[in-house]
Amino acid sequence: MAVRSTADVVVIGHGLTGAVVARTLRDAGVEVLIVDGGTQFSARPATHLRNLAVCRTDRALYADLVAALLRPVSVPPAQRVVGGATVPGMPDGRGVNRAQRPDRALPAARATATLGGMSTLWNCLAPRPNPDLEWWPGLAVAEWTRLFERAEDLLAVGADLSAASRRHAYVLKTLGEQGLIARHIPVAGRATDDGIRWTGPAEVVGDAPIPLRRCVIRRLIRSGERITGVQAIDLPSGEVGTISADVFVVAAGPLRTPALLHASNVVRDNANLGRYLCDHPLAHTQVLLDPDLREDGPGVFVETPRTADRPFHGVLLSDGHDSAVLEGGVDDRLLVSLYWYCALAPRYDNRVVFHGGASDSLGSPQPTLEYALDASDRAITAAALADLRAAAAPLGPTLPVGPPRLTSPGTSQHIMGTTRMGADDRDSVVDDRGRVWGTRNLYLAGTGLIRGATAANPTLTACALAVRTAESIARPAHTT
Incomplete structure (x- = not known):
């Protein structure tokens, strides 16, 4: 070159x-x-x-x-024991x-x-x-x-991709009845004759x-x-x-x-x-809507925005989250995933560092993360999980594979x-x-x-x- x-x-x-x-x-x-x-x-x-x-x-x-x-x-590399001996992990x-x-x-x-x-x-x-x-x-x-x-x-x-969706309207109405601010979440994509161009x-x-x-x-x-x-x-x-x-x-x-x-x-x-x-940090669950709401089309795109007394941003989507749910026979048109994202104050001690000669798949130095939550952070995640449960309950039954939970850090x-x-x-x-x-x-x-x-x-x-x-x-x- x-x-x-x-x-x-x-x-x-x-x-x-x-x-x-x-x-x-x-x-x-x-x-x-x-x-x-x-x-x-x-x-x-x-x-x-x-x-x-x-x-x-x-x-x-x-x-x-x-x-x-x-x-x-x-x-960290996984430790495995085979035949009573520890097998070396990946380099x-x-x-x-x-x-x-x-x-x-x-x-x-x-x-x-x-x-x-x-x-x-x-x-x-x-x-x-x-x-x-x-x-x-x-x-x-x-x-x-x-x-x-x-x-x-x-x-x-800017396009309201769910304007004609009965599922979307139902979720907005149900959340509003709980006193939550609920509105269409802005989506990056254009509606075309062939569907949405993301x-x-x-x-x-x-x-x-x-x-x-x-x-x-x-x-x-x-x-x-x-x-x-x-x-x-x-x-x-x-x-x-x-x-x-x-x-x-x-x-x-x-x-x-x-x-x-x-x-x-x-x-x-x-x-x-x-x-x-x-x-x-993310709290997540999945619910099933009433079968009478089954329809084709984009489905649910809803947010419950962060407020002064709710330090989390809720997102509700017609989203399978993982293919195992879809391949298991659940009609994904009735599935709504709820994601509650928590706002935590940045801290100087949470960081990424680079040392050693290892690299990632593109040749960049291998990162090492130093990240932890404090007591105030954990209080916010606990409040988000409780808020998620309350919002999900009136929408429909929770899927066994998607109960309300705090997901693994970094999700x-x-x-x-x-x-x-x-x-x-x-x-x-x-x-x-x-x-x-x-x-x-x-x-x-x-x-x-x-x-x-x-x-x-x-x-x-x-x-x-x-x-x-x-x-x-x-x-x-x-x-x-």
Whole structure:
């Protein structure tokens, strides 16, 4: 791979936030190159996998596909005894990690090596966070509103996909009778003659393609306050070379982004890298609606938003959650899954660290998680579980495989805060436009920038911040 300037801006990672940055810059006339080392699973690079014809017709297959593509982030090797002797566990790497303490882990946290990452698998729910409780005051309300509106436009958020659904109406009515705020949850997708076109990175980029290079980025090359290039391994040739540009944006996810910065040693003076790791503990159950409500169509898309006295965000979906339920003969049109996501305050001691020579499936340093709940966190999760039970009971009977419970830590796949945004470098990694402190041309995007105690799905917020970052790059005067 030749050493040459390939673009004005290189975006590392073809997830949703990377696509938002690239699309915004392209529309502003900036030359952009996206690089991603993930495996391509669709003819259209980084489309949402629910758009594949086979997944449209077989929901159980889609659930199996998602499960197959998600790999553990960091779990200790299993110990097995065979014939009275202990069998050696798997070597470190690809999620297996001898340094991982079980009591400080997020055992259900997953990563994927697909082109487009988790953004090709996400649930396409895009609610705005509570403005009074969850909008970081470092940005003005008017600015947050503008950014959310632009992000919603890019993600195709807004269509009420369940307007004609009797199941949806029943769930709204039943929750309202309990005194809960219940409303349609915004969904990222367009209604077409062939069904819903779910939003993935490809849908954000749109019909005018942006150059995409398949390569794995090993490290960023820094000289003074500038990143001068990236060391890349070209796929599938395996050739190693350097890609240079004027500006670099790392949008590789909340774990791989800090991993790349760590491997590159480009933020060596910032102790906040990987700190303030936050997750949404999740309470979950599944209920069956009355058979008279059986119907085809999108079904239930409902939220019960976080309020001052309910520090959790409830989501109700016509969702099998796992294919075993569907393949067991349950009519999934009657199935409603309830997800209650908890808002916990970020803490400095919760973090991801990188040590040793092991790597994940894309060659990034193997992460080790140091994460625990305190007494106040456990009180919130207990309250969420009680609230979930109360909300579920009037809707219908609970499935034996889906009783109300707190799921394994990390199940939400909503890791945040590891490269968080802030007003200065004392408690953050990037400034309020996503630029890494102490650098002039290195920016970050993704859920890692979110700094507050949120309960809503973080994708829309991350994309809104990505809009601001891209606009800052396109108009450099705004960075001063």
